[in-house]
Amino acid sequence: MPSRVCRAPGEPDWAKWDYTGCQPDLDIDEIDLDYCSQNGCGVVVRYPKEENDVIRDADYVPREEDTVPYEYGSDHESMDAVSLGEDSGPNDEGDGKRAEEEDQWYRDWLLSSGNPQSLLPGEPAWTPPVHRDRRNEVIFPLTSGQLPEGYSIEQLEHLAGPTCADAHAYSGHRISMEAMxxxxxxxxxxxxxxxxxxxxxxxxxxxxxxxxxxxxxxxxxxxxxxxxxxxxxxxxxxxxxxxxxxxxxxxxxxxxxxxxxxxxxxxxxxxxxxxxxxxxxxxxxxxxxxxxxxxxxxxxxxxxxxxxxxxxxxxxxxxxxxxxxxxxxxPLYVPNLDSLLLATVHEEEDHFSPHIGAFDLSRRVKHTEILTDQARPADFLASLPLELRLYIVGFLGSRDIANLRLASRTFEQLPVGLWYRLVRDEMPWLWEAWDETECAHVPSIWTTVTATDVQLFVKKRQHYASVLSDEYQGGNIEDYLDLLVPMPMTTPRQLILPRARTNWYQVYTQIKRNWSQLKGLQNRQRIWTDVEEIIARIIKYSYTVD
Structure with missing residues (x-):
């Protein structure tokens, strides 16, 4: 089932959605107050905004979507109109025209702003800076397991704390909108x-x-x-x-x-x-x-x-x-992954070589300061030539290599190029480490956009087409539309690490150290495993007769 996210303090209102794609507002009756008070949660108090203000109120609902029966939106005639014998038709027509104009202004504003959610519920089309579209809200920490006095449940919204494990939503503290x-x-x-x-x-x-x-x-x-x-x-x-x-x-x-x-x-x-x-x-x-x-x-x-x-x-x-x-x-566009990987790449003028040592041994405690020559155990591997030593470690995994370095000073220093094999063996899903000749692949344009992006693009294009048609009657407006509303489907340039200029030891260790933060890579690994199983079954059925 589609998931939803619970926004963090300071995030815009639309930084949350439920399983239907709509923005959930009344979560307060679904939470355990005692539990939330122990996990840093809070509640937000919503104050009324300027009613029917198209410019200042991003949550204003246009009349056609409002379920409250207004006098001017119904067949009701005012008492003044009846008593004066006035024909309400022209006034109703004028009110309806003004309502349509206001609704169109509102929709135009939405189409030129960063909050299309009132038009297109679902995953937000873009992520603005956190200081944009802040709600008019006051946050009360849930420290006692009690809701603040003087407010109804309808006025309150639950904001998950850093350690909140509410099964109804993923917390904005633990995963960003960009990552999702x-x-x-x-x-x-x-x-x-x-x-x-x-x-x-x-x-x-x-x-x-x-x-x-x-x-x-x-x-x-x-x-x-x-x-x-x-x-x-x-x-x-x-x-x-x-x-x-x-x-x-x-x-x-x-x-x-x-x-x-x-x-x-x-x-x-x-x-x-x-x-x-x-x-x-x-x-x-x-x-x-x-x-x-x-x-x-x-x-x-x-x-x-x-x-x-x-x-x-x-x-x-x-x-x-x-x-x-x-x-x-x-799993495809992982925040901070490119910068982490690019930091391991050396420029050509750096005279970097994959044969240089991976470790800084200048700070290690020398054995001579601890053990005498008589007490030091004999290192029988020291007599092995370099080629044979590298041949041996070529069969070992990362843990075995670490143990070997502890057991023999001969293996204390190893070339950074050794970790290229470990990256390829233990991280086959890290295609940034693949050679360009291994797999000629450009991600589909559909991986770079959401359904909301596409729908918003279509609506924007229709809107501008309508405006331009009035201004340039009989002319070809397609070129103008392409300039004003370009296709949102562009594939970012794919990062490929140059094998000869990359410190593969740093690639390996940086991914390991930052694994908990690289949630997209974690998901890539999971999906990769599933796809490998599917590939195996495709091969299996390719030898069967229909």
Missing amino acids: RGCRTAQFLVHKEASEADWQPDGLDEDWELSGDWFLSGLSDGTGSRDTEPADVSPPRGGLDQIDADNINFDPQDMDSDSIAMPFHPWCFDIFCRLSKVRFNHVNVSGLMKWRNTEFSSDDFDAFPRNRDVLEAQQQWWCHNHGHEYLVAN
């Missing part, structure tokens, strides 16, 4: 001969889409349960703006498996594409779907060997277990 970007984004593999599908190239196609039987749908913000409406997707690729998808075929006798789309995160599909290119030298979508269709029952789905943290969270409702925030972290 795309966690609600879903996409689907659809067969070109599926009902109502009318696939045509649209300029956004992957090479395998042009030649294969399957294509990628537009993006969806979250996926509902099976008993809800099909997922809305944008843009409507293949002529489909709604997709029926499932992980299980409940009626295999009458339901053609190819007619059921396959749901996934664009993150996961990108990792599949990388590993597929390594193993098959192409994106093996046909093999993927053959495996899916072969293991398409409920028992097959449950039997797939998933990560234990996923199994614990994947209940009827997603359980946001404390310490498992990495499950919703973006």
Whole structure:
């Protein structure tokens, strides 16, 4: 199930969402006050904002969305109008026109600001600086397990503390919005001969889409349960703006498996594409779907060997277990990872060599200060030539190498290039360490945007098209639209570490030291393991006869 985040103090109001993609407001009745008082939680008191102020109130709800029956919004005639015998028609028309203008001003403001949530509920389209869009709020720490007096429950909002483990939400203290970007984004593999599908190239196609039987749908913000409406997707690729998808075929006798789309995160599909290119030298979508269709029952789905943290969270409702925030972290674009890796790269003028020693031995305590020559044990490995020593460590893992360095002074100093093998062996999912010739891969444009990004782009483009059409009647406005509203789908340049100029010992140790903060890498490792299992099953079924 899609997850939600509980915002931290100072974050904008829309930095939280529930499993439906809407902003939850009344969480205070769902929390354990005694528990929260022990974990640094607080409550926010909301003060009324300037009512109906389109400019100052970012939470103002336009009249068409307001459920409160106003006099001017109904068929009611005022007593003054009746008593004076006035015709209320023109006034109603004027009020309606002004209401439409205000609503349009409001929507225009939203489209030019950083808060599109009132138009497009779901994952926020962007992350502004924390000082933007602050709520008008006062925060009371929950120190006694009691709510502040003088406020109703409707006026209060729960703000999770640093150690709060509320199962209803991931805390903004423990994972940032940037790290979660795309966690609600879903996409689907659809067969070109599926009902109502009318696939045509649209300029956004992957090479395998042009030649294969399957294509990628537009993006969806979250996926509902099976008993809800099909997922809305944008843009409507293949002529489909709604997709029926499932992980299980409940009626295999009458339901053609190819007619059921396959749901996934664009993150996961990108990792599949990388590993597929390594193993098959192409994106093996046909093999993927053959495996899916072969293991398409409920028992097959449950039997797939998933990560234990996923199994614990994947209940009827997603359980946001404390310490498992990495499950919703973006594995492709990991905050601070590039800067961490680039710090290990040397410029050509540095005269760096992968053969230099990894360790600074100048501060070690010399054995001569502790042991006499007679007391020092003989180091039988000291007589080995350098080539043989390096050959030996080439078979050892990191822990064995550490033990060997403690056991023999001969192995105290080792070249930094040795850790390249350890990085490749122990971190196969760190494609930043791959050679450029190993896997020619550019991430799909769909990995860089969310469903909200795409919908907002479409709405902005429609808005500007309407304005420009009035100003430049009869002219071609497409070039202006491309300039004013450029496509949000741009793929960042991929970092590839130069093997000869990288201190691989630092790469290895920095990732290990910062592992708890690199939640996206943790999720990448988890997804990589799942995809390796899928690849193994694709290979298995590739030798079977249909």
